[in-house]
Amino acid sequence: MGPTRAQFIQYAPAALAVVSLTAGPWSALAAGAAGAGAWVIKTSAPALRSLIACGITATGCGIAAHQVLSSGMNPLFALGLAVPAGAAALAHHRNIAGELLPALPATTTATAGAGQSSQAQVITAYWMEFISGPTQTEGRKLIQAGAVLAHLGLDVGDEHMSFTGIITLPQGQQVRVTPTNIASVYGIPVSQVEMGDPKHYAPNALPVTVHLRKAPEQPQIAPGVPTTAEELWAAHVAIPDGAMPGTTLTLTRYDGPHDWEGIATRNRKAIGTVNLQDLAGNLNLSSIQIALAPTDKPSQMGVRVMKEHALMHGTMLSGVVDELAMDSRGYVRLGTYIDANAALVPLAQPGSGARHLYLVGGSRSGKSGVLEQILLSAHKSRIAAILASPQTATIAGAGLAAFCGDGLDEAMGALRLAYAMLLDRESRYRSPAFPFTDPLLLIVIDEAHMLLAASSPHHAEAKAIVEQLTRRSLKRGIGVILATQTPLAEDLGNSSIIRSQLLIGGGAVFLRCARGQGSLVGVNAVEGAEGLDLSMIPPQWPGQYAKVANRDMSGLDTTAVAKPEDGTFGLGYLLTPGSQAVQFRSLYLDVPPASLAGDLEPVAVEDCEAWRHREAITRTPMVDQRGKNLIGSLADLLAKAQQAPPSATEQGQPAGPQQAQAGPAGPAGPAGPAGGDGRELLKPRILELLRNGSSPMTAETIARKLGTSVRHIRPRLSELKGRDEVINENTLWRAAA
Template sequence: MGPTRAQFIQYAPAALALASVTAGPWSALAAAAAGAGAWAAGVSAPALRSLIACGITASGCGIAAHQILTTGMNPLFALGLAVPAGAAALAHHRNTGAGLSVLPATTAAGQSSQAQVITAWWTEFISGPTQTEGRKLIQPGAVLAHLSLDAGDEHASFSGIITVPQGQQVRVKAADIASVYQIPISQVEMGDPKHYAPNALPVTVHLKRAPELPEQPGITAGAPTTPEDLWAAHVAVPDGAMPGTTLTLTRYDGPLDWEGIATRDRKAIGTVNLQALAGNLDLETIQIALAPTDKPSQMGVRVMREHALMHGTMLSHVVDELAMDSRGYVRLGTYIDTRAALVPLAQPGSGARHLYLVGGSRSGKSGILEQILLSAHRSRIGVILASPQAGTIAGAHLAAYCGDGLDEAMGALRLAYALMLDREARYRSPAFPFTDPLVLIVIDEAHMLLSVSSPYHAEAKAIVEQLTRRSLKRGIGVVLATQTPLAEDLGNSTVIRSQLLIGGGAVFLRCAKGQGSLVGVNAVEGAEGIDLSMIPSSWPGQYAKVADRDMSGLAAEASAGPEDGTFGLGYLLTPGSQAVQFRSLHLDVPPASLAGSQPPVAVEGCQAWQFREVITQTAVVDQRGKNLIGSLADLLTKTEQGPAPLPQPRAQTDPAGPAADGQELIKPRILELLREESIPMTAETIARKLGTTAKNVKPRLSELKKRNEITNENGLWRAA
C-alpha cells in the first residue's frame, strides 16, 4: 500500500534533503515534481508554499554539495549541507501539522512533555528567541509565566500570565494565540487589560473543549435562560412590568437566588406593579423583593429561593432601638436587605404622625401594636387605646387610657376627640415644642367601629375623620388597624385612608384570600400590584412536613420560632416611596417585661382629661348622629359637668320679630358672646346660646368676618 497524500506532503521534503547531497541539480527537478504533485492533490496554499520553500532549500543545498564533490574537496563539507535542508523539512512538518495532537507525547525516555511542547510553540512563534530565520515574532519577550495545565479525556486547556519587562505593555492578542495553536478564537480567554498591570495579563487557552451537553427537555433552543435574558425578554419589553430597563446582576447563586439593579436610561422607573413583575419572571410575589435606591432611574431587585427574613429578628436583641430618635423614628422591623425598618411617630417641630396598619387574623398585627405601645412607652408618648375586641392587646396596661370592648372603645374615641378640642382651644396658633406630651390614639379592629353595620358607625366615622385631618399639628397621632384594606372597613371614607397615608406610613400584612388586593378601588400609590392574600401563612416546605406527618423539630416544650410562620411579614410604605418587603420584630419576650418599672405616660391634666369619665359616656354628635360638637365648652355643657357656670342662653324671641333678630341687635351679641367665651364655636352653637336660629346667625357671621372682627377655621368661629 503506497503513502497517503498527507504522508507524501510531510516526508517528501526530507527525502529531497537527503538526496540533495548526491543528486546535485537533479534535486531541483525532484522538488518541482513534488510541488506539482502536491498542487494536483489539492493541498492548501500554506502547505504548498511551505513545500516549495523546502524544495528550493533542498535544491540549493544539493547543487552546492555537487560542486564540492566534483572539485575534490573534503566530503564532510558536502555532508554538512544536509543540515539546513533537514531544518527546512522540520519547519515544513510543523507548518502542516494538525495541532498539538501530532506533537510528541510525554514518555519516560526523556522526550518533551506537553507543557514543554506548549512552551516551545509559544517561544517559537510569540516570544522568542527563535532559531528559525526570517520569522517575525508576535511580541519578543512576552513570556508565558505560571503555566498550568488542565487535561482530561474530554477536554484540554492551559492557563498562564503573559509577562513582559517592566515599562512595556502586553500586545499579544487572542487572534495571535489562536493562529499559533490552530484553534478558534472563541477558545482563547484573556483578562481585561483595565483590571491588570500593563506588563502582566492572564490568559486561558482551551485546546480541546468538552462536548456540549444535549438540551434539557422543556428548554427550547434559543429561549432566554439567564436572569438578564429573561429580564430583557419579558420585563423590559413595552408591555412588561418595567419597560425600557436593563438588569445588571450583583450576585448570582442560581436561577432562584440572585440580586441585581434595574436601570432605565435617564428616566425614572416610578412605581412597579409587583404582581406583574412576578408574572413576567414566572415566580410567586413572595419570592421577589424591590428596594428603591437613591436614583429614581434605578431599582434594586432580589429573587429568593429561601426567604431572607425567614428566621426573623428578636425583639429583645434590638430593644434599645425602640425608643424614638431625634428625627422622630422608631424601629418597627427589618427590611429584606437586613436594614432596620423605621417608621415615624412624630416629626420634631411639626407635631405627630399617623400609621395605617392592615392585617388579617394570625398575620402579626397584634404583635406590631404591642411593639408600638412599647415604643411609645419608652419614648414617653401618651397612649389612648381603643380596642373593640376585648383582651386582644397584651400590652394594654402601657396605655394611659384603655377602652377595652366595643362601648369602651367608642368612649376612648370620644376622649381623644375632646383632647384635640382642648388643645385647639389652648393652642390657637400651634407653637412647638408643646409643653404637653405627644399622644397616640391607637385604634385596633377599627372596622368594628367604622363599618356601616356598627351601632357607632356615624359617630366613629365623624370623629376619626376629624382626628386624621386636624390632630397632627396638635401633637396627636392616629394608629389605625383593620383586617383588610377594603373601603368598607373604614366606613367607606376615602378621607380617613388618604389622611393616614399622607400623614405617616402604612404597614400591609397578610389578608384573607380575595380581601388583600391593593389594586382597583383599593389602589394605594406606591403599592401597585401587591395582593396581600398571596403572602403565605407558612414558609415553603412547611406544608410538606404536615402532609408527610413529619414531626421533626416540633418539640412540644419548645417555644415557637420565627420560621414556624410568616407572622409580621409584609410591606412597609412611607410617603413618596415604593412599598418595601419587611418583617416586624419577633416577640420572643412579652413586651411588658421590657417596659421597666416606669408607670404609663400620663396625658396632661387638662379639662378633657379631668372630665374623661363623663366625656367617654357622652355622644359628641347631635340627635341626628351627624354633626359633631365643635368646641370643648359645648361638649362639657352637654355632659353638665363644666368646670365653670356657662352663660345662660337668652330668652328666645320670635325669629320674625325685628326687635329680636334685627341686624344691628344680633351682631353685637355675637361679638360679645365670642369674646366672653374665648373659645371657637360653630354657627349652630352660637345660635343656640343666643336663642335664635342658625339661619339668622350665618349671614351675620359672614358680615362680621368681612369686617375682620371674627375669624373662621374649619367651621369654628372665634373673635379676632
C-alpha cells in the same frame, strides 16, 4: 411416522458419521461430535446449516484421506485434504461468531430470507419464528400465522437501531398483531413500537416501526429561548407590556436562577411605581420571592430574587430593645427590611407634631404583635397612649396605655376622649407656631372596622371623630395608629378622607389578609403599593407544610417554643410617603413586650379639662341622631357632658327600662326601645320615616336615622311586614302602598 425436518437437520451429522464408519473412523468421530453438539446447544437455523455443510465436507475429506493412507500413497496427499476441511471450519466459525443484535436472544430456528444482511436475517427470523411462521419448533403458538413482515428496512447507527416494514396478510384478513406482541418478541418497551392507525390504512397491510435501541435524548435548548437572568428580563419584563418597560438588568450577585440581585435601569427616565404582581408573573415566580429596593436615582430600582426568604428566621425583639425608643428624628424600629437594614417608622416629627400609621392585617398575620410593639416603643419614648380596642382582651400590652377602652362601647368612649383631647389642645394652643410643651399622644385604634363599618351601631359618630382626628391632630401632637383586617374601603366606613390622611401623615404597614380581600387595586389602590395582593402572602414558609404533615404527633414536644420560621407572622410591606412599598418583617416577640417596659409607670396624659372630665366625656355622644353636627368646641362638649346623667353602675343599681330610655341618646337612644312601650313607639316612627322617605332604606339606615340600634329595628320591621304595612325587596325596606 418418519422424522420431522427439524429432527433430520439435528441428526444429519450423526447419520453421516454412521455411514462413514467403513470409510474413516476420524471423520466419523468428527461428524458424530458435530451432530451431538448441534443436539445439545439447540443452535440456530443458519448456524445449523453451516454446521451440516462443514460436517459433510469434513466427512468427505476424512474418507479420501483414509483411502490415501490405506493405499500407501504419500502422506502429504492426505495432509492436503485437510485444507478443504479447515476452510469449511473457518467459514462455519465466521457464520456463527458475530452477535449482530445484543438486545435479542441468541437462538432461533426460523429460516432467514436469502440476500439479507445479518441484522435483517435475525430480525426476519424472529418475526417468522414467533409471529407469522412457518415455525420449526414444536409446541410453540404463533401470534398470527401468515402476518409476514414485508418491505423490511433498517436504520442502524452508532447509538440507535430500528427497522420498518409492512405487516401484510392475504386479501380479506385483518392484522391482529399489536405493539405489545412485537415488544415481547424483541424484548423492548412498548413505547418503542409504532404502528399505523387501521383507520388510515388497509386492514391487511399496516406499517410498523420498531426502535430496537434508542439513542439517549440530549437536552435541547430551542433557538432564541432566554436562559440567563438578563435574557429573561429583556424578554418578559423590559418589553412594552412588561412590569418595567424599557429597563435593562445588571446583576450584582448571582447564585442560581432563583437567587440573585441586580439593578434595573431605565435610560434617563424614571421607572416609577412597579406592579409587583406583574413583575412576579413576568419572572414566573411568587410575589413573596421578589423584593424591590428603590435607590436614590429615580431611573434605577434594586431587584432581589430569593430561593429561601431572607427574613424567614426573623429578628428577635429582645435583641434590639435599645432601638425601640424614638431617636432624634422621631423614628422607632418596627422590624427588618429584606436587605437586613432596620425598618423604621416615625411616631413624631420634631418641631411639627406627631405622625399617623395605617396598619392592615388579617387574623394570625402579626397585627396585634405590631400594635404591642408600638405601645412598647411609645412607652420607652415617654409618649402617652389612648387605646381603643373594640374586641375585648386582644392586646397584651394594654397596660402600657394611659387609657384603655376594652370592648365595643368602651372603645367608642376612648375615641370620644381622644377627640376631647384634640379640642382641649386646640383651645389652649390657638396658633400653629406654639411652644409645644404637652407630651406626644398616640391614639391606637385596633379592629377599627368594628367601629367604622356601616353595620356598627357607632358608625356615624366613630367616622366623624376619626375623620377629624386624622385631619387636625398632627400639629397638636396627636398621632393616630389605625388597624383594620383588610384594606377595603368598607373597613374605613367608605371614607376616602381617613385613608388619605393616614397615608399622607405617616405611612402604612400591610400584612397578610384573607383570600380575596387583600388586593390593592381599584378603589382600594394605594399609591406606592400598586398591584400588591396581601392575600398572596402565605401563612407559612415554603416547605413548612411538609414538615407539619410528616411530624410524628405521638412524639410532639408540647413544651417546644415556637420559632420565627414556623409561620410568616409579621411579614408584609412597609410604605412611607413618597416611596415604594418595601418588603419587611416586624420584630419577632420572643418575650412579652410588657416585660421590657421595666418599672416605669404608663405615661400619663397632661392634666387638662378634657382629661379631668374623661368619665363623663366617654359616655357623651358627640353627634346628633342623624350622625351629623359633631360638637366643635371643648366648651360645648363639657356642657353636654355635665348634662348627661350618671350611668347605672355609678348609681350602684342595675339599669331599668326608664333609666335606659333616659340615657345619653335621649328618648330615641339605643336603649330606648328596650321596654314594651318603647317597642310600640318605634313602629309608627318607622312607618313615618319610610312613608316620608324618597327611596327604600336598609335596616341599618333606618336605625341610624332613628338614633337606635339595628337589633331593635329588625324585629319591628318583621312585625310590620307581617301586617303588610312594609315591604322588603332585597334587604331594602319601603312602606306598602
